[in-house]
Amino acid sequence: MxxxxxxxxxxxxxxxxxxxxxxxxxxxxxxSSVSIDELPEYVVVTSENTKLIGGININIDYKKSDYEKVLKELESLLQNRKKLRIRNQTDLLNAMSKLGFEYVNAYNGKENNISLGSGKDVEVIGGQAKYRVNMVFKKKEKYQS
Missing domain, CATH: 1.20.5 (Single alpha-helices involved in coiled-coils or other helix-helix interfaces)
Incomplete structure (x- = not known):
C-alpha cells in the first residue's frame, strides 16, 4: 500500500x-504581440544596470530602421517587468532565447560615472558607475526565412 x-x-x-x-x-x-517572423535576423539589445532602483534598463535602437515598428514592440515587451520579469542580464538572455533568438556576442557601450561630493574641497563620499552592454542576438535556425 x-x-x-x-x-x-x-x-x-x-x-x-x-x-x-x-x-x-x-x-x-x-x-508577446511581437511576431518573430517580422523581426530582422539580428537584433542588438542595449542593457544598462540601474543599481539605484534595481534591475536593468533595456533599449533597442530602432530609429529610421525598416523594422522600426516591430523593434519598438519588442523593446516595450522586454521593458515590461510584469510580462517577462527581466531584472538582470541573465533574465534578458533567457527571455530572448524563449522568443526565438540565440546569443551571438556582446560589447561594452559607454560608461557613465556618477559621484557625490560635499563642501568646497569636494570630498568624494560615494560613487556609482553605470555600464551599458550591447548584446547581439540572431534568430534561431527554425525562425529564419
Missing amino acids: KAINKILVGLTLLVVWSASVTAQELKVEAV
Missing part, C-alpha cells in the same frame, strides 16, 4: 511539474 501511495504522489508531482513548465512556455508566447 505504501509503494502505491509513493507512486501516486510521484505521478501527481510529475503532472504538476509538467503543467508548470508548459504554462511558463505558453506565458511567454501569450504575452
